[in-house]
Amino acid sequence: MKHSELSPATSTTLSRRALLQILLSAPALSLAPLSLTTHDTQAMGLEHLSPATSLALVQVARLLFPHEGLADEIYLGVVKDIEADISTNEGLLHSVAETPILLNKAVARNWMQMSHDAQIEALAAIEDASVFGYLRNRTIESLYRNPAVWKLVGYEGSSIEYGGYLHRGFDDIDWLEDK
C-alpha cells in the first residue's frame, strides 16, 4: 500500500485531480437544463440573495451533487438554507454573492449560459475559493437531510414508529453466496 493512500492531505489532492480528469473526459452529460428561471427565484422573495444569484446557486448545487431523479425545486431548498445562514451571518452574503462573479471570471463569459461541461470546468477552477467549501457543505446538509433525497438514495430515516427493522428487512440480504 502506498503511503499516499493514507495521508489525508495527499489523498484528497490526488483524488480531486483524478475526479477532475474524470469529469473533463466524460462525454457531454445528459442532465436537462434548469427548469427554473429568475421568475421562480424572484417568487421566493428572498431578502438577501438576488434572483440571478439564487438561480446560479441552484445550478451550482445541482452540478455539485447531480441526481437526475431530483426536481430542481429540491435544489431550490439549498438556496433557502443559504439565505437562512446569511440572515444570521451577514458577512456570508458578500462571498456567496461573489460566487457567480468568480464563475463568470473563470469562463470570461456568462457562466449560466455556458455548456454543461464548461460550467463544471469553471466550478472545478474555483474549488480553492473559501466559499466553495461552504457551498459544498451547505449543499450536502440541505440535500442529504431532505427526506425526498433519502427516498431517492434508499435511506429510510426514522424507523422506530414502524417497529424498527427487526421484521422489516434488517437481515434480508439475498446475494451473498452460501457459506
Added chain:
Amino acid sequence: MNKQFALTDNSVVVVIGSGAGGGVLANQLAQNGVDVVCLEAGRRLSPADVVNDETEMFGKLTWLDPRISSGQTVPGLPVWTCKTVGGTTMHWTASCPRLQEHEFRTDSLYGDIPDTNLQDWPFDLETLSPYYSLAEDRMGVTGTHNIPLLPGNNNYKVLEAGARKLGYTDIDTNHVAINSVARDGRPACVQSGFCTSGCVIQAKWSTLYTEIPQAERSGHFELRPESMVVRIGHNAQGRVDEVHYLDSEGTLRIQKARAVCVACNAVETSRLLLNSTSDRFPNGLANSSDQVGRNYMRHFIASVVGEMPGPVNLHRGAHQAGIIRDEAGHNPERGFAGGILMLTVPFAPEMFAKFLDPNGWGEDYASTLENYDHLAAMLIHGEDLAQQSNRITLHPTERDSYGLPVPIVHYEEHPNTRRMKEYALKCGKAIYRALNAKKVHAIVDMLPATHNMGTARMGNDPATSVCNPWGQTHDIANLFVCDGSLFPSVGCGNPTLTIVALALRQADYLTRQLQENIL
C-alpha cells in the same frame, strides 16, 4: 423518595458526571448506603426527547462548548462527547469488549518504543475480571451471563462473509450492552438503527434510565442536572472539601463534600483538575507528577466502505453488532505493537457525502451516494500508545460562557499508530474486495475522537502517575477520578465496559474507606 442534600452537608460524596463512570459509581455508592450528590453539566432528557433523528439528537446530546483543536485533531470538534444526564452512554454504540491480558502490560511486552510513555496497569486482567463480570451482568452484555447474542444485520453478514473468505474465524455479533431479550425492565432491540442518537426504546444500556433512577430509589442520592462544576476547593490540610458549580441560572453554588470523584471524560476531567489551582497546588489538583492532562490517548477512527454488488441497507439495525477479533492480538510481525478490531458501522447519507471524499463532488461522486443502499461499512480501531506530549491544556486567555479557560486538545499520531492504520485499512479493504466490491473507500481521521483516555492514569509510582490502583489520587486521599482518564494503556477496544468495571471496583474501595473512617 428523591433525597435532597444541603449545600452545607459535608458528609456527602460529590460525584461529578453521570455517565459510564460517574453514573455507575454514584449508584453503587448509594446502594452501599453512602450519601451522594451527583453534579451533571447537561440537561436531563425525558424519554420523549429521544427521537430517530441524527441531526436533532446531535444537538441535544453533544458537548458543544468550545474546545481548541491542536495537532492531528478534527478542527472545531476534537472530541465527540456528551453533555447530558447519562453522558456518553447516550451516544455510545454499546460495544463491550474486555481488555485483553496483554493489554494490561504494554510496557513489559511491547519493548522499547521511542517517543512513548508506556506504563503497565497496576493490576492484571484476573484482578479486574470479577468486576468485568459484575459490569456485564449489570449492563446486560450479550454473550455473557447466558444472554444470547443479537442476530446479525445485513451489514454484519457482509462483514462476516468477506472475513471468512480471508480466513478470519473470530467473528460474531459482538458483546453489546443492548438487550437481545427483554431484561432489567427494558425491551429487546428492534434493530431500528440510530444507536448513536440515544435509544428510543431503551434497549441499549444508558445510565440515564438504569443507574440514575435506581440510585434515586435508594434514598441516598441526589442528581443535580445543569450544574457546571468550575473548581474543586480544599482545606488547610490539603483535603478537598467543596465543589463550586454554576447552576442552571448561572448562580455560583458551593457544595461541601467529604470526598469528591471526578468523572467528566478525559477533556473535562483534565480541565477541572488543572483549573483548580491554589497556593498549595499551583499546577492544579493531584498534579505533583505533572501528568494530569498528559498521555492523552484515543483510538483512531478508520472506516472502510465498500460499494457492494447487491443491496445492503446498512442503516438497518444495531450499529456495532458485528466484530472481527482475529487481528486484536499483539503480533509484532505485522510491523506494529498492539492490535485492531473491525466492527460494523452505518452512516447516514449526509456523512458519506461529507467524508467519503472530503473534497468530493460531481457526477461520479453523486452516483456513489445514490448507490447508498449498496454500501457496506466497517469501523476499525486500534491500540494507541501513551505519549507525554499528547495532552489537554488550558488556553491562557480564551474563556467559555462559564468563564472557564477553553481546553486545548493536542494529539499527534505515533508512527506505530500510522503503521497499524495502514495495515488495518489493507485488511478492511480486502474484506469487501473478497466479495467483489465495485469500489472500496476509506474514511480516515475525519470524525472527532469518542474514546478519550489516559489523562489521569493509575500507577503505583506517584512520580509517573496521577492515581493509585483504585483511582484515588496520589496527592489527595479524598479525591478520586472515575473515567477513561485512569487508563495507563488503552487496548484496542471500546473503553466503556472497562470504565464501568473500574467504577464498581472504586465504589467498593471508597465505601470501605468511608465506613472505616479512613477518609
